[in-house]
Amino acid sequence: MANRLTHIYTKSGDEGETSLGNGQRVLKTSIRVECLGNIDELNSFIGLILTEKLPKIVEDILTEVQHDLFNIGGELSIPSHQILNEQRITFLEKNLDHLNESLAPLKEFILPGGGIKSSAYAHIARTICRRSERKCFNLKNTEDINSTVLLYLNRLSDLLFVLARYLNHMEGISDTFWKRN
Numbered sequence: 001m002a003n004r005l006t007h008i009y010t011k012s013g014d015e016g017e018t019s020l021g022n023g024q025r026v027l028k029t030s031i032r033v034e035c036l037g038n039i040d041e042l043n044s045f046i047g048l049i050l051t052e053k054l055p056k057i058v059e060d061i062l063t064e065v066q067h068d069l070f071n072i073g074g075e076l077s078i079p080s081h082q083i084l085n086e087q088r089i090t091f092l093e094k095n096l097d098h099l100n101e102s103l104a105p106l107k108e109f110i111l112p113g114g115g116i117k118s119s120a121y122a123h124i125a126r127t128i129c130r131r132s133e134r135k136c137f138n139l140k141n142t143e144d145i146n147s148t149v150l151l152y153l154n155r156l157s158d159l160l161f162v163l164a165r166y167l168n169h170m171e172g173i174s175d176t177f178w179k180r181n
Contacts, residue, residue, distance in 0.1 A: 022078045031139045036076050038132035043069040045125045052118035055170060058163065061095050065156065072149050076136075082146045089148065092155040099159075099166045108177045114164060115173035122164035129157040 019025055026033060046062050046069070054062075071083040112123035133153035139145050165175060 022081075024079070031135065032076060032079070032143065035132065035135050035139050036073055038128065038135050039069055039073045039076065042125060042128045042132050043073070045121065045128055049118055049121045049125060052116075052121070054118060054167070057095075057099075058167065061159075061163075064091065065159075068152065072152065075146055075149060076139075080144050082148070084146060084148045084152055086148060089151050089155055092152065092159050096155065096159045096162055100162045103162070103165050103169055106175075110165070110175040110177055112164070113176065114168040116167060116171050119164045119167040119173075122160050122167060126157050126160035126164065129153055129160055133157065 043066055046066055050059065050062055050066075068084065068088050075081050075083050112127075113120045114123070133150065136145060136150055136153060140147075140150065168175065
């Protein structure tokens with residue numbers, strides 16, 4: 001593979017603009033760039049989860065998710081470009097269902113967190129994912145975006161919720177239920 005980045009700093013963004021993957025210059029404050037930043041933050045946080053001791057299935061799922069998020073970043077950086085497809089939604093749904101099978105049905109809301117860091121991290125990743133989804137919907141109001149990205153982020157936030165519960169469950173830790181009043 002050829003060197004992609006020979007210089008890490010380019011100085012081309014010093015005045016508040018950046019280049020998209022197609023060479024188009026945009027403000028760093030644009031909704032598209034904010035979407036890219038949110039996806040990058042989410043991917044980085046999933047990387048943090050992966051530093052914890054995890055069941056192999058969770059490692060495998062999250063590693064694939066990281067690749068998908070990188071692809072989403074690629075799509076967002078090149079307007080009208082599409083990489084993500086419906087098979088990636090199916091991947092999330094299949095794994096979500098599989099992890100959820102071992103969990104007790106929810107009858108109350110649960111508080112985010114858990115007895116182990118990886119579970120708490122999964123809840124934080126879920127909130128970053130929801131913010132990313134909201135911002136991508138905001139982008140869709142004004143620019144073209146692959147609708148599969150929106151579906152993916154919605155399912156991913158569900159998967160991260162179930163994953164948080166699953167990680168606690170695997171350690172024998174119960175959910176903490178919200179107490180009314």
